[in-house]
Amino acid sequence: MIPRLCIFGVGLIGGSLARSLRDAGVVGTVIGCSRDEENLARALELKVIDEYVLDPAAAVDGADMVVVATSLGATATIFDKIAASLGPTTIVTDVGSAKARVVDAARLSFAENFGQFVPGHPIAGTEKSGVDASFASLFHDHRVILTPLAETNRNALTMVTGMWQATGAKVIEMDVQHHDEVLAATSHLPHLLAYALVECLAEMDESNEIFAYAAGGFRDFTRIASSSPAMWCDIAMDNRDALLSVLQHFTSTYNQLICALESKDKDAILATFTRAKTARDRAALPTHK
């Protein structure tokens, strides 16, 4: 039970978390806080939150749990603004898609209270954003990765784990660097490729005629290019090192395929496509939820 929960950023993730915890009956009062008062008013109207407070320091007053679900770019600023107002047992967690920089920022802001911070990342989302897109079952059967540090308070970790389990999520622990590498590969790289592909086609095709002939596969493939550009720009910048490392891998595979095509090496192309299909089919089954 979380008597008083404060959520920064009541959008797709923050809003869905509030709805889900309320449905599960494990939360008392939900306070919303962000710079977007219009969205907060909408969240209030939708009964996703019970009240909202515009001042970050005032918002966390008396909170048992603080969830920072704003954009990655705003996270460090919020940590700074709330650090002095946190109670001695207030737990803080976040939902950022890249963890190393968030952890650095938290260490700086929270200083001796850094142990109360539990870095978290729910692997869930859609290409939509805002509280109107939020829904209670978003995290159901999805994974939430927590990346606790040596200093992390065990009770805080237990509480954050319990909160996510109450949404129906499966909670996993991973170290910060490994998290950032895995997410760079499975999420940040695909987003970058989807944006690059659509940008490339738009450049080639001033009249947008090309897009008219795109089949369903293309639309699935580029759906993630409809995600929030600001959010994904933040993620790319925040997870820059791991992303550049995985981009190096991808460039190598990509160049090999181009070489095979240039030299008409049909066997090499077929072998690559076949290995990829096998890996995709094997991997897709157990997690297809």
Added chain:
Amino acid sequence: MIPRLCIFGVGLIGGSLARSLRDAGVVGTVIGCSRDEENLARALELKVIDEYVLDPAAAVDGADMVVVATSLGATATIFDKIAASLGPTTIVTDVGSAKARVVDAARLSFAENFGQFVPGHPIAGTEKSGVDASFASLFHDHRVILTPLAETNRNALTMVTGMWQATGAKVIEMDVQHHDEVLAATSHLPHLLAYALVECLAEMDESNEIFAYAAGGFRDFTRIASSSPAMWCDIAMDNRDALLSVLQHFTSTYNQLICALESKDKDAILATFTRAKTARDRAALPTHK
């Protein structure tokens, strides 16, 4: 009305075409032909075809319309095998995803009867294949591109257009080279990227652990890497020139994004992502079917 229709390759495309024309009541007898007798027997059992014939030359005997819906790699061979047996008014069409080489092969095989051949390409499909995956509504509201040549018989063109319209498809005409460029950009390049991405991740991750953390966006993005490797290898080889040209464009966009990330040029990344989202959102609406 097509009294006698002969389909080479009764898989997803050929099978769906037969089902659809039968549902529309515009076809008499449907003959299936391919090297895969087991699939033909299954097609017969499913009543997708009325009979099957294993010899290509015999299969087209008396046919009013011949649809070559095998893999691109087998198309030229079939043209060769049937050329001598076609009746004076038999119309031939195909469904290949790349048209220049198919047209070259048809010109060579059909010689003075080349005018009876109408190159075609239905923009429809799923990542599945085989007659069991076929269904009558596959082409409904999808586009079919025909790429007639100067020599193409106008009556043949009208008949093939009518056949596809009977399936609920929208028929468009385009010249061969333009078709191949558009498809390289919107279909062949995305497939190559999806295969390359999955191959890259599989190489990085011997234990397949990475895939377990992939979210929905990744699965959408890589679904097309579950498509038939042999078919897509054929397509890449057949449309090699157009594909290499669009790959050059993509490499340039991709490298610019990497440079921006390396030099921490957040504005450039955000601008690219924003342009891509705008293009994707604008383009996705009218054709989202």
